[in-house]
Amino acid sequence: MPKGKDITHSLLIVSASDQFNEIVRRSLGGSVLTEWKKNGAMARKSVLERYYDLIVINGPLPDENGLDLCYDFSSQCSASILFVVPRERYEDNLEKLSGRGIMVLGKPFPKGRVDKAIRYLLAVQARFREMERKVNSLEERLEELRIVSRAKIHLVEKEHMTEEEAHHYIEKTAMDMGVKKRRIAEKILDDGPMKKEK
Numbered sequence: 001m002p003k004g005k006d007i008t009h010s011l012l013i014v015s016a017s018d019q020f021n022e023i024v025r026r027s028l029g030g031s032v033l034t035e036w037k038k039n040g041a042m043a044r045k046s047v048l049e050r051y052y053d054l055i056v057i058n059g060p061l062p063d064e065n066g067l068d069l070c071y072d073f074s075s076q077c078s079a080s081i082l083f084v085v086p087r088e089r090y091e092d093n094l095e096k097l098s099g100r101g102i103m104v105l106g107k108p109f110p111k112g113r114v115d116k117a118i119r120y121l122l123a124v125q126a127r128f129r130e131m132e133r134k135v136n137s138l139e140e141r142l143e144e145l146r147i148v149s150r151a152k153i154h155l156v157e158k159e160h161m162t163e164e165e166a167h168h169y170i171e172k173t174a175m176d177m178g179v180k181k182r183r184i185a186e187k188i189l190d191d192g193p194m195k196k197e198k
Contacts, residue, residue: 008033009125010050011033011035011052011118012035012043013036013058014038014039014061014066015038015057017058021036024056024118027115035052039062040061047079053125054082054118055077055081059083059084059089060086070100071100074101079125080101080125081121082104082121083103087107089106144181147182151184151188152167154189155170
């Protein structure tokens, strides 16, 4: 994994194999916080308690084969999921899980394959998080526009301002007070009729 990146990812490894855990550990860099769970029950509890960017499941597990765990996690959280299965179960699991966006890897695998899969899935998560930030920012801006529009309508109807006067009043008051227009608009809506600006 590249070092020196600011992004910190959280990774859950579900595996009872110390050998597999060592392979994964070697492929990770300092920008990844990792937890290890030995079975499905422990992993389920962990996912309920915290957020993970990536979940790697090394099937079969001591208490289940791992397929139901993949189904559960894909519907419960937004983490990328890598399911590592014995070669003879690869095709069957790939068919069942690829439609859910779960990456399936057959073992034994060539050296470096897990590292590449983890890098790829963490890159997907980084892009997902960036898109989430953009969507949240757009939603906040839209909500602000809605509230400011409602405040303008209030000023037009109750204070008999023109739309231009209402717009100017909200903008100037926000600038004078050093706050966002949304805050002024919320105050107008909460406090009822205001005295018209002279």
